[in-house]
Amino acid sequence: MKKNLENIFLIILFLMTLSLPLSEAIKQITFYLLIFIGIFIFYQNKLTIIKDKIFWSIIIFLLFSILSSIFSEYETEIKSIIKSNLDLIRIFILFLIIRTLPFFTYNSIKKYFIFPLYISFIIAFIWGFYEKYFNNYKVFKLHSIGHVNHSAIYLVLIFTISLSLFFYEKEKFTKYFSLIISILSVIGILSTGSRAAIFSLPIIYFLVLILENKINLYTILLPSFLVLIIGLVFYFILHDIWFLKKISYGFYPSGREIIDKIAIKKWLEGPYFLGIGPGNFKFIDGNIYFPDLNSKHLHHSHAHNTYLNFLVERGIVSLFAYLFFLLSLIYKFIKNNKLIFSKIGIIFIIINLIISFVNTTFHHENALLMCLIWSFALNQVDNKSKYEKN
Template structure:
């Protein structure tokens, strides 16, 4: 059985990755299969005296424990806090257990590529539903769902695919030739980028442009390739505005209606006021949509201030990663979120010079950076790190953490 476990957990993980953007039930089955298999492996290793523990293990454990604490002592008890905890726990355990795996270099790289390629079928189907048969009002990646969730997912995939492309244009090469692989990767990156334009999520599109610029400027490319990349991305941005694409029309309409932020400022006002209810541990994960106007009114009037219902809007969730953490998990949750964010980017900065030395390292680094930028960048205007895109972010993080743990000393 012990000999089968390493292969079994890799198979379960691979099947989960393939199912993640496409099939809800199989995704959950294979994810549980991976976590259970890894847990058995961890128990066996502990019995054998292999007590691997590092700084990232402590951080993951802190996230799990503090989230549990805020769930047990939720300010709005008996609602959906345990459901919300399960969602967060699933993503964190995926990243945590994956960071402790012992795969080969080729296996980590194949997992990375599988993540990107498995997005193509549900994306093509989503484009067909939206543009051809008009069965959907917006572009959605099948199992990822809601247009904003799909956009967050696609930003990570776009960044990772672009990093994959750019890694093959490494500056160390004396001459860069246009091979079939580079051509296909270019088409793939363009498909994901155009899909973000079609998806009409302004926050996701803006972060995708910033991410693309970052990758072009940071990765080890010849100067003329960097210049071409920046000019190409700029041209795509200008073209999007010039043809008055739907994403641009949406922004213009919002500006004309004096609603530039799509009511997010009023949604954020709800979060800012609700954060006063239970400041230390919050109201409980996934309990934001149980906040009501009467609670806000009482909170405002108890301070002796005049309540104005017009400055508040309720749309299901906070539309901000940081405010969500503050309201649902309190100051404790917000602190841990910042800790997670800083530790992640610190690891990327620390390993950057090493990662630039080979193609495989470069795109694994780029995938992890893409997940960080999408999660914490789009997080200013939407509730990121949720369901499929949280799992995806943890996949990119976990793969890179494990890869660097095993191979960082390699020159």
């Protein structure tokens, strides 16, 4: 019975990972199944959650997020409170479960998480590529991930995982499969035209080289040549005007500085500790703060900045708890930076912290994918002897 439950959990993990960019319905069903089976495994094996700084930062973040919904000046119905907080509650529950489960190994994670992640990405990539370049869609996006910026962040995470495993792996199939995924994810990122994602590529690349101790002339010149080739293909063959237009903006904020100012001004009105409630940014009327400015940016669904979005919606306590959560993770991973998932976890945190200045990163599939990697990394740190490379 015990072994059967573990196998069922791994199979459902496989299905959920496979569904991430492809099917919202399957993702939701398997997500809940993982939580329920995980809780039952905890009960059966008398496991307990590790109550450290990481755990308590999560509890504080969720507690003040729920309180911000309850005392919000906008929607305070039970239905809206549950809806606005449920996504991150589920993600953190699964994070704590996977962190503690004793049966994971490197090979089981590779089989039941990495491979379905790669397979689903290939399907979603081909789908999105066809829609943009053969069906005349303006932007490239992954089916179930949705919005182009969210898809770009997901692609950045895929690129980080695949590139790290390419340099880490000795087994040829996984190594070169990872290389193919890395190349496709770069093409996907360029196709989105997301400047935050595009400008993060060299940062990720050199972080991987540093952590894997692979910096040399070959590893610097070869990718530079490949990027040049890909760029020429985008210009002369694909004629991707959207990509060229977005790149021409450089670091220009494109109106997002107005959204940032609206978020800050709204937070300064209070309540400072609780904010206005998760998901309620859409109710803010920017005309109050900029009455003379006729701009579409005066009404928006979120702040396009993770820090300001958490600050204005969930309050300063939740924001500090979230940052403390990330800092606690990176401290633990740096102390164990020889482990592969610790390396990927470090890069995830750094890139997340950077992109968070211009996009909301920590929600839906992207938050789930980050937390899965972080939970595997913590599991690997706590059970080093069980993880074997081959």
